[in-house]
Amino acid sequence: MHDIDTTPPDATLREGASSSPGTEDDEPQAQDTPGASEVPGTTDAREALDTPDVPSATTRAGNRNPEVSWPVRLYRRSVPVRLRRAVVARTSPAARARAKRWFTTVPSPGDALGRIRAAHAVRRHPDLFRGPDRSLRMAGGAPRAVLVTPDPTPLGARNANAARVREALDAAGVDHFSVRGRRDTSAVVAVAVAAADRARAHRALARACADAPGYVTAVEAGERLRRTAPGFRAATWRAVAEADVIRLTWYHGDPEGRLVLGPKYGCDVEFWAAGEETGDTLTAPRHNRTAEVVPRTDDPVEVSETLFTALASPARPLPPVRTRKEFARPAPEDVRFPVDAVYTWVDGHDPDWLARRAETAGHAYHEEAANAARYASHDELRHSLRSLHLYAPWLRTIHLVTDRQVPSWLDTDVPGLRIVDHTEIFSDPGLLPTFNSHAIESQLHHIEGLSEHFLYFNDDVFLGRPTRPQDFFHANGLTQFFPSPALIPPGAPNERDVPVSAAGKNNRALIEEMSSTVIGHKMKHTPHALRRSVLYEIEERFPEQHRATASRRFRSLDDLSVVSSLHHYYAFLTARAVPGQLRYAYLDISDPVVGVRLDRLLARRDRTVFCLNDTVSGEEDVEAQRALLTPFLEAYFPVPGPYERGAVSGRAWIGREAGAGAGPVDGPADGPAHRQAVGPEADGTAHGRAA
Template sequence: MQLRRDIKARIARAAPARQVGRLRAAALARRWGELARVPGRVVVVDGGQPRIAHVQRDLSPVHARRAGLVAVTRALKGAGVDFFVVRGRPRGPSVVAVPEPQRRRAVGALARLAKAQPAYVGVPGRPPVPGFEAAGWRRVAGAPVLALTWFRTTAFGAPVLGERYACEVEFWTQEGERLYAPRPERVTESVAAHAEPVTLPDASDWGCGRLKVRTRAEFTSPLPDDVRFPVDAVYTWVDGSDPAWLRRRARYSGTAYHAEAANAARYADHDELRYSLRSLATYAPWIRNVYLVTDDQVPSWLDTAHPSLRVVSHREVFRDPDVLPTFNSHAIESQLHRIEGLSEHFLYFNDDVFLGAEALPQDFFLANGLTKYFPSPALVPLGAPGDEDVPVSVAAKNNRALIERRFGATPVQKMKHTPHALRRSVLEEIEREFAAEHAATASHRFRSREDLAIPSSLHHYYAFFTGRATSARIRYAYLDLSHPNAGARLDRLLARRDRTVFCVNDTLSQEEDTAGHTALLRPFLEAYFPIPSPYELGEGE
């Protein structure tokens, strides 16, 4: 499968090191011709170095980590080497322990594996060298910890997952009846030398997905920071080009109090939902169910039969059907806790919010159930709502008035445009505590001077002051498509892929800008998230 020319050009601009790497890649291909020409393998440039990479259809951090762990443990088992899987660091490599007396046999098995399935070998913290050449193994002889790296990519050639998703092999020394780790460990630094191994039926908390692993009993107990409750995801979505929806909106558009509230550009669909779901599937496979809340609209590409996805109509969640149809995101958001079957803890996504790197439940929740929120350095203007305020500021000021009245504190910060970690019980309590204001928000067909912004702000402050939320930080980027340097910022984000969350927003543009912004955004999203999610219909459907 080939990338479109515009995507190729964007990747080339974003990663100039690849220009230098082409000659090295060509030399590598000649040197290791047979290895690089096998179907399912390509030559890539990673960190300025040419590497043989394996094409993986379902590439993700979890799948890459899992594949390396499975390959290493199978090789060790096949060679009759005793081993046990160790619980590693979150987002870190998988880890396998081998008793030091079995080093020689283990290294032999791993060297054969690295040659059969071209891998790179090294020690943690240093660039790996070809493990399919004997010289590579001589360079790491005697190291207490080895790291085997399979570089993996997609049929599109991006992204490339490498050293961060290696499988590390530790050689544990034996002293008496104990085996001792060669470095500090997360759980324990020693185990009984002759204890029987146990099988952990689900190692999903270890970053390897649902996988049975051979380990020791010491590593099977949950840790205090493990998030063990289910987490769902909720999206709100509108197809702003749907003729039936446009007719409904036109019928009521005269009631909007602010130009931004009725601006058609707010409802423009650049196909963000498709790519946000791809980001979720790639970087947060721990999400249990996805709920898509719409005005009886369904994207043509969405697989509504997927068992972990449900499309929810506004009619299912609004207490008062007389307030429908609604075109007010604040009103729709006020009803999310009414979704049937929704978990107590969930993440609320706008469709212009994406996961840009591997995310963990701990990024959004504490293991004791507290939610995390992410204050922005941007401030909510002081004072009462005025005609000069845009709707988002008006809602933030209304939120602040309720918090001041209830808790005697004055919130001044906006929130970052991230997935919002929420609890159904807190949202239900907010509806009871501020019943009149909540009902008014739900009744407004367009954004109003009396609106509350409940899941994106009010929930966080209310939960904080009632002991159920805490402020936190997250690696984050916000990009406005109306900004003159939006293209350059998208290029940098694509090249670095170093943000856990990013938002691509468009609040100031006019309807005539939509086509240009789609032309800018779609190639970026396709290059960043080339792998279809399980929520998409297959080709030809």
């Protein structure tokens, strides 16, 4: 456990905004969600390129999610905010919840139309929708042929789509080169075209969409997508005949129909025009990161595709692709250093661990540190690791720090995962065993082989959508930290202080001593971006206080919170860190209305990071909370990751060429509610913490 943001959840659901606790159910926050105002399945729908990846139509328990039922969405679009707030003021949360649940039983005209369209699509193109590697699923109210793979990931879908485009152009003899686009989730392939070449490229891509069912849309000004249409129909290509940028998408999903990755991870084809005067240059149809004019006749070069997306890890280079010299070198903003992740974890119900704890003299000074909620298992670690696999494939190695424990489901032989015992990081074995998370965290920089730059996670922190290293680090090595609006209380530590406040006060005293600066803010409960060298420097500069924290077996009033607060302020004052911004949600699972917030988070998927935290519940609350959280986590992160025993690793698929990655299971022509994505398009063990 580290220094969490104790601001009420309502105030942390949206950056820079707050709402009163009683209005959360019906506040019009959907307006903040990219694409949320669009009507799914309509012929004039537009799709923002950053539409949330995999919106879910199901609630935590597998029923229809009331937050995405069509009457609720229609109500939020059509009723003015002032009237909606008046309704909230005059009705109870329970009444609104009942109404929303009833709305989920109202048949959706869009669903009915979608089923009709799906049946028509199967009759018209039976071969495209059936086979061991394909499934028909509804996405945005439209039937979509989905390529099935055991472990679909955003990076894998992006790479597979780009590979299909390149293969099609190569087979037709159409010259092309990769471009450094402005988004990391979609690839960009440029085609140097005369009028005849454009038609030839269209024919080649149409054949690729017929071989494996692909979809096409024109990319308009402002990076907006027109309605996605089947690329295996001639009418689609007539509609995009004059478009300077088109996006090719092959939908990817898992065998069970729980995850669909769509146009957000497609491949853009740009048609670069020859210079008007001499014809010896090519000009881009839109802005990119590097060069918008290149010589027409320059020789191509080959570089790893890793250079074209920040989602890829430099430690696992992608295959080479053809490009021009202008795009073949790193840019100043590229993060080129390796980044690791570190978790601390304890099985609080392990009999051996409990025996060691009982035999150790002392106890935590504050009841929060010994609360049952700290050791209740909702399988957070499993799903937090899944979130890293999906949304941070650029991480090099994950280090799991434990006290002679390993989760029973964890596959410790998977490359990129290391189990680190406390004995490996405490230079003085006399300080063990310890049950103080502040003590354990103070030793993380001693992990052998840990990268200079790394992220520290608690297992109740999750990534909610694709991230880049630049979300946490600058390319020049600076780390970013995320201050909370919550303030460190005034005065010296006292026994009424919760551990986060007491440690914050001790951090404040050290910072004031070194810089005459008084710090005031706690930190948000996010991944913490850290530098190993800064942590060593803190250990050397404050040896007495640092060792005292490491030596306390239980939380104390005199502890420092080294990695979750002190590092950030110290690094900032020594010009090695800066404040950052991150779309973030903190959900207190003891909150009576947390179920509504979970449904909303599941429907929108618009937070880069979210935390599911609890410090006040008793053992009598654990089962009810598990009934909420376990289905939610399974719905948000449904596909097992490579770190789980028996799971199919997706690392190989990340760089796999087109045509591979299809799983052996054929999905149904039309699935239950949880197989339908909402939005303009589909993209889409006991645990605990030391006291």
